[in-house]
Each structure stands twice: as C-alpha cells, then as structure tokens.
Amino acid sequence: MKDGKTILSQWADDGQCDLTIDTSTDQALSSTLMRGLEILGLYSDTEDRLSNSEIARRLGLNRATVSRLCKTLVHMGYLRRDPKGLFRLAPQILSLAYPVLAATRWRHRLIPPMREIAEMSNGNVSLCVMSDDRFVQVQPVGDPASFPHIPEPGITGPLLRSASGRSLLALLEGQELNDKLAELRMRFPEDFDKYAEPTFAAIQRCREEGFCVAYGEWRPNIVALSTPLGQTEDGLYVALSCGLPRFRAREDVIENDLGPRMAEAANSIRMMGVFRAPSFAKQRA
C-alpha cells in the first residue's frame, strides 16, 4: 500500500533513535509502589480471585513480599479476602476511577448515536480514549451476547494492533505523533516491527476515509472498525469503535457500508461541539 508507505517513510526519515534505555532498576522509580500496582493490575474479568502464591508466581516475587503487599492493599480497602483466603478486588477500587468517570460526562450524550450504530451493525459499540500507550474504553453500548469480553468501562488494549488504537493515533499530528510512535517503538519493539505498517496504513485511511478496520489483529475473533472523533477540552483523544464477531462480519459490508456510516456518524457527533475536530476532518467537511 502506498498510503502506508507515505507515513512510514516520513517516520523513517526522522531517524530519531533510542535514548537512554536504562529500563532496569531505575533508581528514580519506586519499585514497591510498582509491585503493589502490578498486583492490582493482575485482575481481569476472568481472573477475579488470586492466591498469594499465584500472585508471587506471576510477578516473580517472594511469597513473603506478596503477603505484605497484599496486607497493605487489604488495609487500604482495595483488596478483600474471600472465604477461602483468596484475594479479590474490593469495590472500593471504583472510587479511584470515579474522578475519571466524572470528568467524561460528555459520553452520556453520545450514547444515543452509539446505540443507533449498535443496532444497525448488530455489534458492540464503544467509546475509547488514549491513555499513554494504550486505549481505554470509557463507554460501551450494545448487547454483550456471544462476545469474549464483558463490555464495561475500563477495558484496555494496545494502540498498535487494534482499530481503536490506530484511529486514536490518527488524531495525533506532527511532532506529537512522532513522539508517540517513538515511545511505542521503545516500549514494544517486537509489536512495532510487526504492526507498524498496518498501523500507518490505518492512520492514513482514517484521515482520508474517516475510519479504519482491523481483522482480528488484537482479539482474534473480533473484527473492529474505528473512527477518530477528536480531542476533548481537557485533552483526551477520543475514538468511536465497533466490534463484530468474525463469523458474522462480511468484509464487503464492513468496507463499503458500515465503515462509511461510522465515519458519517463521527461527523455528526462532532457537530455536537464536544470535541475539537482533527484537522483532516475539518478539511473534509
């Protein structure tokens, strides 16, 4: 694809290289805090209770260390113990997320148009924001039946190998995009090698056609479309995505019907004035 090459070469020209890669025992980072947070990060919808040993194994820590860290987390109210002594996340963990939810009230206004897309596509529609090197879903709409995951705020995924991530990247421009790509290359060198080109192509397509598609690159059985929306006044980049079970996804419908429709929906959503539209959208409008 020459579309992909365009941005790829632009990026390659830049040629800025790796700086300090002293990722190891960075004495400027607090390892105890990191480990504690890593414990909280181990949980998922499928793994909702973990034993001390299990945590120690996964994180490569001593059981005694984990015992103390978990005791601290229980004391703080973010973990609780079930009858068997296993550790579970406590509901209080929601309180940490509350300020973020409270700051994204605009998402409620987008639910009606999202629902339209969900019904039209018979899929799952979600609103995603960029957070560092990941995208985070802040609002799902649709029926979770036959989906491999439970649609709720907080699902995250990689930027380089997901439709959502790529359309978010499409919102970055110039130096900002370069910096982000550099960061991604540094953090995930293998992913970057593998997915850089399709990512560039997707970015290009988002800018030209208003959407991009990923055929199971992140979740193997899900085909995803995504369209960049813009930037909120407090700096969050936002994209609108739609996921379909692969077996139900007809490529021609996606490419020629659903994709353009989502781009169209994104346009009318931008009319609401919540987002600062990206420059490429302004040009097309």
Add this chain to the structure above:
Amino acid sequence: MKDGKTILSQWADDGQCDLTIDTSTDQALSSTLMRGLEILGLYSDTEDRLSNSEIARRLGLNRATVSRLCKTLVHMGYLRRDPKGLFRLAPQILSLAYPVLAATRWRHRLIPPMREIAEMSNGNVSLCVMSDDRFVQVQPVGDPASFPHIPEPGITGPLLRSASGRSLLALLEGQELNDKLAELRMRFPEDFDKYAEPTFAAIQRCREEGFCVAYGEWRPNIVALSTPLGQTEDGLYVALSCGLPRFRAREDVIENDLGPRMAEAANSIRMMGVFRAPSFAKQRA
C-alpha cells in the same frame, strides 16, 4: 427511641474491647505503597489536577518523595501530566476498576426499576455495595441536575452516617454485624460516638419497615432513603438508595409514601433472584 436501644444494648452487652491499636508505623504494612495509593486517592470530581507541592502538603510528605512517587505513577500509566505540569488521573485507572464492574453485571437488570423510582421521586437513585468500612455506589440512575455531586460509579461514603451505609449494615447479622461495628468503632471512634444510636435505629427500621432515612447527616443538603436488597452470590452486600435535594424533600411524603414504595420496590427486585434475601425480609414476605 426504644428501637434504637434494642440493638444498642445488645451491642453494649457484648463489651468486646479494643485490641492492638498499634496503628502507627505498622512494620507489617508497606508505607511506600500506601503513600502511592494515597496520592491516587486525593483526586475527586472537584479536585482533578494537583501539583507536586499540593500533594506533598496534603499528605505531609517531602516534595522530593512525591516527585518520585508521581514519576512512578506516571510511568505505570495511572497519572498523566497536563500542559502546566500538574498531575491528573489517567484514564487507565479505569482498567483497575474494570474487573469489579464486570463482576456486577446484575446491576444492569436493576436499572429499569431504579428508573421508575427516580421518576417517581424526582430524585437520584443509586445502587450501593459495602466495601470494608465504606459504601460504594456502583450504579446511579437519574438526572444529576442541581446535585452537589456527579452521579457515576465509584462514589463512596461512610457506613455510619449515611442512609446507604446503614441499610447495608442492616444486612449483616449476628457476629458479622458485631465485628463490623467493632471495626467501625475502632477506625472512627468520634463518628461512632456521634452516630451509633441513629445508626442502630436505622438498622432496626430497615428490618421492620424495609427502609431508613437520613436527613442530611452525610451530605448536608441531601435527604437520603435507602433499602437493603441482599447479598449477591459472590458475597457483596447491596442496597438501593434514593437522594433528594433537601429543599424539595417533604418529610411526610418521604416517611409515608416514598419510603414504603422503595421497600416495596426492593421486594419485587428480590424476586429477580439476584440476591440472597436477608432473613428479616424473608420473614416479612
């Protein structure tokens, strides 16, 4: 109130006293981790960006220490920096809460009946669960207009001085209730002295009439009703609450109309089979 006295004396008889109160520098707890989490806990809907110095001041820490801890939190993706260098919560913090949201899918089924109550009362209805020594709102329904807070999952409040907290306590029985009260007395001695009696009365009322009321004891301008629902299969205690701006709350309507209606709604919600009904509800049914 003799209703209050009943439980109060029952509690007083018990006479179990304070154990080890070595709350200070507990060498079994990881202070670094606690401090890091305390930083994340500083944020709220009104305080959404904090400077290094501000954090240091609030937590009584050295600026250098805060700098390192925040750097770690940024590195982990849970904090981000705004253009002025202030620290904000990053959307990725939602990912920590996701497993809890995913584990409470039953709340979606309760939204329709909650909406009914919201429309009937012209107030704000919420679903709360007990988490340690607090209640946590997991699902709000209603119009946030003219409310002092933004209704989203994650709002938390005290057990002893809120209607939600008290109806949650009403779900505990026997030794479990005693243990919880003992914990609350230990952690919040002043609150316990002040609010023990109205709390006992509220628990009693929940068991007899199915609801309780708090007139601005937690949020001064809010009158709150709450009714205990039961316990989910994974052990969460759940209550249904309704908040009204004080100026709009007529006491007789609340006591004689709204309260009984909420108790009634709770009964029909229990029919859905999501909750293990509390024993007092079974008796009444």
Add this chain to the structure above:
DNA sequence: ACATGTGTTACGATATTTGAAACAAGAGGG
C-alpha cells in the same frame, strides 16, 4: 503417618527509600 502446598511472622542484611540541600526554571512585584 507422611508429604506437599500454602500463608504468615520473625529477623538480619541490604538495597531502597528518604529528606536535606542544591539547582534550574518560572512567576510576580517593585
């Protein structure tokens, strides 16, 4: 009974964290 796995505590060694101080950078104010 034994053997295995687990979770917790004690304790000494040590590596991590800490606070003071110094620095650079910015914001007013005169």
Add this chain to the structure above:
DNA sequence: CCCTCTTGTTTCAAATATCGTAACACATGT
C-alpha cells in the same frame, strides 16, 4: 531590570523500610 518567592527535579549520604531466608502453623491429600 533585579529580586524574591515558589516550584519541580536531581544528587547524595544516611537510615530506614523492604526483602528473602528460614521457620512456623495450617490445610490437603496420599
């Protein structure tokens, strides 16, 4: 403009808090 005040970061040595070993109690299953 200089000056002052505040801020955020870094350096560095001190020391404190953390870590891993070991030992324990407990459970489970053979």
